[in-house]
Every structure is written in C-alpha cells, then in structure tokens.
Amino acid sequence: MTDISAHAHAIAQTRKRSWFKLETVVDHAILIFGSLLMLLPLLIMLQTVTTPDLETMKFGPTLTIGTELDDNFRKAMFEASGFSGQNTGMNMLKNSLILGIGFAVGKIVIGMMAAYAIVYFRLRFATLAFWLIFTTLLLPLEVRILPSYEIVQQLGMMNTYQGLIIPLIASATATFFFRQFFRSVPEELIEAARIDGAGPIKFFIDILVPLSQTMIAAMFIIMFVYGWNQYLWPTMITTDENMYTLVRGIKQIVQTLEGNNIPEYGRANMLALIAILPPVLVVIFFQSWFVKGLTESDK
Amino acid sequence: MKRAGFSTKWLPILLLLPQLLIIAIFFYWPALHAVTSSFYLQDPFGFGQTFVGLENYTHLAASVEYLKVAKFTVLFTVLVTFFSLALALLFAVKADKVLRGAKTYRTLLMWVYAVAPPVAGFIGLLMFNQTWGPLSELFKFFGWDFTLGVNYFDTAFAMTVVSVWKQVPVNFIFFLSGLQSIPRSVREAALLDNRSGTRRFWDITFPLLAPTGFFLLITNITYSLFETFGVIDTINKGEPGNNPMTLVYKVFVDGFRGNDLGGSSAQSVILMILVLALTVFQFRLIERRIHYT
Numbered sequence: 119m120t121d122i123s124a125h126a127h128a129i130a131q132t133r134k135r136s137w138f139k140l141e142t143v144v145d146h147a148i149l150i151f152g153s154l155l156m157l158l159p160l161l162i163m164l165q166t167v168t169t170p171d172l173e174t175m176k177f178g179p180t181l182t183i184g185t186e187l188d189d190n191f192r193k194a195m196f197e198a199s200g201f202s203g204q205n206t207g208m209n210m211l212k213n214s215l216i217l218g219i220g221f222a223v224g225k226i227v228i229g230m231m232a233a234y235a236i237v238y239f240r241l242r243f244a245t246l247a248f249w250l251i252f253t254t255l256l257l258p259l260e261v262r263i264l265p266s267y268e269i270v271q272q273l274g275m276m277n278t279y280q281g282l283i284i285p286l287i288a289s290a291t292a293t294f295f296f297r298q299f300f301r302s303v304p305e306e307l308i309e310a311a312r313i314d315g316a317g318p319i320k321f322f323i324d325i326l327v328p329l330s331q332t333m334i335a336a337m338f339i340i341m342f343v344y345g346w347n348q349y350l351w352p353t354m355i356t357t358d359e360n361m362y363t364l365v366r367g368i369k370q371i372v373q374t375l376e377g378n379n380i381p382e383y384g385r386a387n388m389l390a391l392i393a394i395l396p397p398v399l400v401v402i403f404f405q406s407w408f409v410k411g412l413t414e415s416d417k
Numbered sequence: 418m419k420r421a422g423f424s425t426k427w428l429p430i431l432l433l434l435p436q437l438l439i440i441a442i443f444f445y446w447p448a449l450h451a452v453t454s455s456f457y458l459q460d461p462f463g464f465g466q467t468f469v470g471l472e473n474y475t476h477l478a479a480s481v482e483y484l485k486v487a488k489f490t491v492l493f494t495v496l497v498t499f500f501s502l503a504l505a506l507l508f509a510v511k512a513d514k515v516l517r518g519a520k521t522y523r524t525l526l527m528w529v530y531a532v533a534p535p536v537a538g539f540i541g542l543l544m545f546n547q548t549w550g551p552l553s554e555l556f557k558f559f560g561w562d563f564t565l566g567v568n569y570f571d572t573a574f575a576m577t578v579v580s581v582w583k584q585v586p587v588n589f590i591f592f593l594s595g596l597q598s599i600p601r602s603v604r605e606a607a608l609l610d611n612r613s614g615t616r617r618f619w620d621i622t623f624p625l626l627a628p629t630g631f632f633l634l635i636t637n638i639t640y641s642l643f644e645t646f647g648v649i650d651t652i653n654k655g656e657p658g659n660n661p662m663t664l665v666y667k668v669f670v671d672g673f674r675g676n677d678l679g680g681s682s683a684q685s686v687i688l689m690i691l692v693l694a695l696t697v698f699q700f701r702l703i704e705r706r707i708h709y710t
Contacts, residue, residue, distance in 0.1 A: 141614070145511045146518075152508045153525035155582070159540040162551065166543075178549020228435050235432035240422045247433055254444045256696050260643040260665050261688045264672040264681055265447035265454070288443035293436060308422070318423040347533035349647040354673065365533040365647075369655050372539060376654065390539050397531035402524055409527075412587075413594045 160394075166387045167191075174383040190384035194392065197385075205359040205367060207389055214346055214363040214393070220283045221345030222338045229292030229337075230330070234322055236293075237300040238308065254289045259351060267354050277358040286351060292337055295414070299333050300326070336411025339404050343397040364393035448689070455682035466679075473683035483667070483684075489573065490663045494641040497580045501637060502630070504581070505588030510618065512589075513596040523593065530586040534644055538651025541579035545571075552578075565652070566660060573661040576652050580645045587640075588633050595629035596622070628702075635699040639692065664688060 162179045169184035195207035235241065236248055259266065266285055275281030303326070311321045327334075352366035362370070371389050375381040401408050423429075455473050457466040477483050512522045532540075544552045545565045553563040563571050599622065607621040643665050653660045657670060664684065672681030 142515070145515050148507065148511050149515065149518075149522045149526075152504070152511075152585075153522060156525060156529050156586070158551070159544055162543060163540070178546065178554075179543075179551065228439065231432040232436035235429035238422050239429035240424045241429045244429075247437065250445075251436060251440065254440050256693055257444075257448060257689055258639070258643050258692065260646065261668075261685050261692060262444070262447040262451050263669065264678065264685070265450035266443060267673075268450070269442065269447060284439060285443040288439045290436075290440070318425055318428055321423075343531050347531070349533060349535045349650075350669070353650075365535055368533075368535045368539050368651060372542065372651055372654055375542075386539075387543075390536055393536050394532050397533075398528050401531040402528055405524065405527075409590055409594060413591060 163387045163391055166383050167391060169384065171380050171383050171385075175380055186384055190388045193382070193385045194388035205362045205370075207364075207392060209360065210362050210364045210367050210389075211392060213361060214365065214396075216279055217282055217348065217352070217363050218342045218346035218397075220279060221286055221348075222341035224283055224287050225292045225341050226334060226337050228287060229290070230296050230327075230334075232290075232293045233296035233300055234326065237297055238318070238321075251290045251293055255291065255294065259286065259289070263350065263354065270355060275355075277356055277361050281355050282352060282361070283345075286345065286348060292341065295337060295411075296330070296333065298414075299330060303329065332407065333411070335404065336407045336414075339400055339408045340411050342400060346397045364389065368393065451682045451685045451689070454678055455686045457679050459676075459678040469679070473679045474687075476680065477683055477687070486662055486664060486667050489661050490642065493573070493577060493580075493645075493661075493663060494638055496577050497584065497641040497645070498634065498637040500577075501581045501584035501588055502633060505585045506592050506626075506630075508585070509589050509592035509596055510622070512593055526589050527586045529583060530590065532583060534580075534583055534647030535651045536647075537579050537583040538648040541575050541648070541652055545575045566654065569659060569661060572652065576645070576649055576661065579648050579652065580641065583648065584637060584640055588637065591629055591633055592626065595626050599625050631702045632699070635695055635702075638695060642688070642691070 165179050165181075165183065166174050167190050168187045169180075169182075170186050173180075173184070195211075198204055198206045198209075232247075232251060236244055236251075241247070270276060270281045270285060273281070275284075307325065308321065311325060316324070346363075347365055348363075349365050349368075352363050353369070356362055356366060368390065371386045375383070375386055454466075456468060456470060458469045458472070459466045508522075508526050512519060512526065515522070529537075542565070544550050545563060547553060547564060550563075550565075553565070556563045565575050566572055603621065603625070607617050611617050611620065642663065645663060646665050646669070649662060649666050653662065657666070662670070665688065668681050668684045668688065671677045671684065675681075
C-alpha cells in the first residue's frame with residue numbers, strides 16, 4: 119500500500135516537473151512578447167535617428183545603424199522650425215523642465231500645507247475646507263477647459279509660466295495623498311513635540327517634513343511625469359513658439375513631416391525621443407518610490 | 418484631525434489659503450461658468466449673449482454628428498478599457514509568477530507609463546505609416562491595405578491600438594502590486610486545495626484582485642474619455658475632418674475652433690455629469706471594498 123502510494127507520488131512528481139517546465143517557457147514567452155510590444159517602437163525610433171532622412175523615406179526602418187546621429191541631434195536641438203525661429207529643441211527642453219518641476223514643486227508645497235492644516239489643527243470650517251478641496255478630484259481639467267482658458271486670458275497670463283502651471287495645480291491629488299499619510303503618523307509624535315514646547319511651524323518643518331521624505335519623493339516623480347506630459351492645456355495657453363514644451367511641440371513636429379519634400383524623420387524622431395527620455399528615466403531609476411506613490415495615492 | 422491638534426487660529430487659514438484660492442479661481446469659477454454659459458447663445462463676434470434655456474442641449478440631442486461622436490466614444494472606451502485591462506492582467510500574472518528576470522520584465526513592461534499620449538500618437542504614426550510602417554506592412558501581408566487618416570475604420574483602429582499600448586503599463590503596475598499583496602498563506606492554502614493553475618486563478622486570485630480591478634475599470638474609462646485627447650489629436654494631425662473623434666475632442670473643436678461657446682459648454686456639462694456619475698459609482702465600490710480585505 120505504501121509502495122503504491124509512494125510510486126504514484128513519484129509519478130506525480132516527475133509529471134509535475136516536466137509540465138512545470140513547459141509552463142515556465144510559455145510564461146516567459148508571453149512576457150517577452152509583451153516586453154517587445156512595448157520596446158519595438160522605441161527601437162525603431164532609435165534606428166531612424168541614426169539614418170539619413172532620404173533612406174528612411176525610401177526604405178523605412180531597417181536593421182542597419184547609420185552615421186547621422188550627431189547631425190540629427192544637432193538639427194533637433196539647435197535648429198529651429200516654425201516661423202519665429204525660436205523653438206529649438208533646447209528651448210522646448212527648457213520649457214518642459216520648467217513645467218515638470220514647477221508643477222511638481224508647486225503641487226507638493228501647496229498640497230502639504232493644506233493637508234497639514236486639515237489634519238493637525240482644530241478648525242471650525244475644516245470639514246467645509248475638506249469638501250471644497252476634495253470635490254476638485256471629481257472633475258478633470260478637460261471638462262472645464264474653455265472657461266479656464268478664458269480666465270487665464272482675462273488675467274493676462276497667456277504665454278507665461280504661471281498661466282501654464284497654476285491652473286494645472288487646481289486639483290487635490292497631492293493634498294489627498296499627504297492627508298492620508300499625515301493621518302497615519304502616530305499621535306504620540308505631536309504630543310511629544312508639544313510637551314517639548316515645539317510650535318506648529320517648528321513641528322511641521324523639523325518633524326513632519328523630514329518624516330515625509332519618501333512620500334515627497336514619490337509624489338515628485340508622479341507629478342513631474344504628469345506635468346511634463348501635459349498636452350491639451352499647453353496647446354491652448356502657449357501660442358508663442360518661444361513657450362512651447364516638447365510635448366506641446368509634437369503636433370508641429372508631425373506637421374513638418376507632411377509638408378517638406380523629404381520629411382525630416384531624423385529630426386522628428388530625435389525630438390520625440392527627447393520628449394520621452396527624461397520622464398522614462400525618472401520612472402525607471404526611482405521605480406520603487408514611483409510604484410509606491412502611484413499605488414498608494416490613486417486609491 | 419488629530420486629537421492633540423494645535424489650536425492656533427490664523428496659521429491653518431494661512432496654510433489653506435493658497436490651495437483654496439487656486440481652486441476657487443481655476444476650478445469652481447470655470448466649472449460654474451461652463452454650466453451657466455451652456456444656457457446661453459454667444460454671439461460669434463463677441464457682441465453679448467442671449468439666454469436660450471435648454472436649446473443648446475436639445476440641439477445636441479438632435480445633432481446627427483454629435484450622436485455619431487458619442488457612439489464612437491462609447492465603443493472606443495469599451496475596447497480600450499477591455500484590452501488594456503486584459504493584457505495588463507495577463508502580463509502581471511505572469512510577471513508575478515516567474516522566478517528569473519522578474520525585475521527586468523517589470524521595468525520593460527512599465528516604462529511606457531511615462532510616455533506622453535501625443536508622443537504615443539506620434540509613435541503610432543510611425544508604426545502605421547502608409548508606405549513602410551511595420552504594422553501596416555504586417556497587415557498588407559494579410560491583404561489589409563491600411564490607410565491611416567483616410568479610412569475611418571483604419572484610423573479608429575490605430576487610435577485604439579495606440580491608446581491600449583499607452584494604458585497597459587499603468588494597469589500592469591496596479592495588478593502586479595495587487596497580486597503581490599495577496600498573503601503567502603492564502604496562496605499556499607490554494608495550492609494545497611487545487612492543483613490546476615487556471616482554476617486557482619479564477620477561484621482565488623481573480624476574486625482577490627476584484628477591488629483593484631474595479632478601481633482600474635473606472636480609471637480606464639476616465640482615461641479613454643479624457644486622456645486619449647493627445648493620441649487622437651496627433652493621429653488626426655490636428656485636422657479631424659472625417660476622422661473619428663471622442664466627446665472631449667469635440668468640446669475642443671467646437672469651442673476653440675468653431676467658436677460655439679454655448680454648444681461646447683453644454684457638451685462640457687454632459688461630460689461633467691458623466692464623470693460625477695462614474696466617481697459616485699467608484700466611491701460606493703471603495704466603501705464595499707472594505708469587506709473584501
């Protein structure tokens with residue numbers, strides 16, 4: 119009896135092992151397929167930025183690596199397209215960085231201040247303030263885009279960085295995120311601080327902000343990517359080519375592919391790559407913070 | 418609020434002021450303005466406005482074009498949501514399971530999160546290029562002559578593919594972190610009870626992932642409705658013509674290009690109601706979530 123069951127067990131073991139192997143191969147095949155699906159377009163872009171435009175136009179992407187990388191990089195970064203001659207890649211990169219960083223910093227500072235006020239103070243209208251702030255989570259900018267545009271126009275903020283950044287800050291994602299975090303900070307901390315005679319400002323700067331470092335980093339990454347990737351709002355607010363960001367400039371880049379005799383694929387792909395790389399690198403290098411921030415803030 | 422909170426009067430007000438000021442000027446005022454101007458008819462040359470009641474809305478309901486756009490938006494939303502959730506779930510389950518290279522796969526499957534929608538649209542233009550795009554070549558091999566920007570169906574197809582490509586990584590990140598938060602003890606118990614991996618997935622893993630799935634369902638619907646604007650605008654090359662467009666895109670085209678402020682505002686209000694309904698639905702699901710975990 120024991121013999122038979124031991125035998126059956128052995129059979130099950132071997133069967134399981136061989137079956138397991140096939141399954142692993144299938145799992146990896148699916149994952150490799152998925153990874154390639156994501157990666158292939160990037161490889162094509164990398165190939166075209168090294169190739170002369172004429173070749174790309176004739177043959178499309180090939181497997182050869184060309185020698186035009188320097189030239190395409192120079193054209194993309196320092197030569198301007200458009201009418202004003204001001205929107206070089208460098209200039210667009212600068213504007214993108216200002217938008218990404220300005221948006222992230224603004225949102226974090228304002229959000230932390232508001233969350234601190236809501237969580238740590240006895241305030242009569244705290245509930246009202248809470249609801250006023252959190253209602254903004256309900257409606258994305260896209261549904262109130264035209265009136266927002268009119269207001270920015272009336273305030274004379276067209277083609278300015280303030281006009282670009284501040285209206286985008288008008289939603290409570292960061293406030294909500296920091297509120298959740300502050301609420302999880304142990305009660306004893308503030309009691310101890312009060313016994314030691316620390317005032318609200320000292321408590322905030324010396325205890326709460328250092329404690330939130332990881333949260334701030336996670337929020338910064340998410341908000342930087344969000345700000346950098348804005349499209350509709352910059353399209354409406356910046357009409358001056360001098361103020362274009364890389365992402366906003368992509369439409370113009372597409373249009374230059376249409377008109378010319380030989381479309382400038384090298385230059386266009388280079389600019390698209392520069393628009394992709396900074397946020398992608400930030401996300402890859404700070405992956406664990408980013409994933410933590412994303413999965414904890416959106417719920 | 419913390420029990421041992423500070424009771425300073427002026428400081429919290431000062432701390433809240435920037436946030437409240439910004440949302441008053443750039444959120445409440447525009448949202449209100451959209452609602453009121455949806456009841457008016459604006460003079461295209463800026464000479465005042467006349468109250469027309471619900472005319473902007475009835476006009477929309479009777480508009481063949483608006484209904485066509487609405488139909489496309491619904492279909493587009495369903496397809497993008499379904500395929501980006503399904504693919505992401507498949508990849509997440511596999512990435513959670515493999516022992517080797519799990520980290521590499523994770524990075525390779527999530528970096529597209531950081532690509533801006535219009536840049537994704539630009540990539541779509543390359544992939545579906547009529548003369549040499551790798552995907553059009555593939556379709557040509559199967560006898561499908563793909564003409565992006567000319568054929569309505571082909572253009573809609575490209576928009577859907579690009580939007581799915583852009584959305585899979587976010588869903589992947591959430592599904593993977595949902596899978597990783599399933600306790601080891603539950604997995605082991607399931608393994609003892611049931612040998613079949615497929616059955617284990619549908620009986621144990623899938624129900625445990627349901628809260629993440631519900632949350633993602635709403636996020637994906639919102640994404641398809643609003644954030645795909647960049648994809649659509651780039652693939653249409655800024656000139657919609659006869660090409661497909663979504664409701665948000667139409668708000669932009671009618672209001673910004675067509676100068677039909679009343680009609681555009683009415684469309685905005687319809688979208689607002691849609692988003693509010695979705696959010697209320699989402700909050701109710703989150704309340705129920707507590708029972709799951």
